[in-house]
Amino acid sequence: MSLDPELVAEVRRTFDQQKAMSKVGATIAHLAAGECDLRLPYDITNTQQHGFVHGGIVAMIADTACGIAARTTMPLNMGILTAEFKLNLLAPAEGDYLIAQGRVVRAGRRLVVTQGDVFSFAGDKRKHIALITATMMTVEFQ
Template sequence: MDEGTVEIFLPNSDAVTQQHGFFHGGAIATLADDAAAFAAYTMMEDGRQPLTIEFKINFLAPAEGPQLRAIGTVLRAGRSVAHSRADVFAQATGGEVLVATALATIKATQAVINEQ
């Protein structure tokens, strides 16, 4: 994919579904947040990492099927803040269904170095 765009997947399992068998809203939101943040990360300077500072999601349809696919896209990127969008799709018979869309503001923070 191009700089400023990412695609990530979440397979269906009992760990990410709720009582009706649909993907849980928290799992969908996490996937959308990750897609938006990692899209912004593709445009950050070396030594920077993404940190979500604002996030809004709209759930559009129940999410069911073998997996979810999220596409994160940067709408506008500055040196320290990027605005990204994420669309989450569920695989369904006959194609995909848009189940959620999100907007996020992502800050480029100093990279965290894990010394062990």
């Protein structure tokens, strides 16, 4: 199912308003109904003391990918806020770039349950570095 072009424009506009995403260098790599992939290039300013991308930034892009995936299931006058998430960090976040994939498991009127994965890419090697389950709540904007 393709997305309404107005919804795509709204999602991209609201993503661009997230100053945290621009600060770390994340971009939307894929957008479809109930799906979103974010790409984060490796940047030393996003690392912790051992040179790995900081776990907080991994959590941020995973949560945002799930939130955007949830947002694609809502009408234009609705928004999404994270109610809760659980993140498992599986391996250090290193490599050339990360991809955070969010997908909708079930979209209700008030709550949207999502899951996601974060992968690191180094050359032609892909490593699964994080797993997230997140519940988003819908909010209506006037």
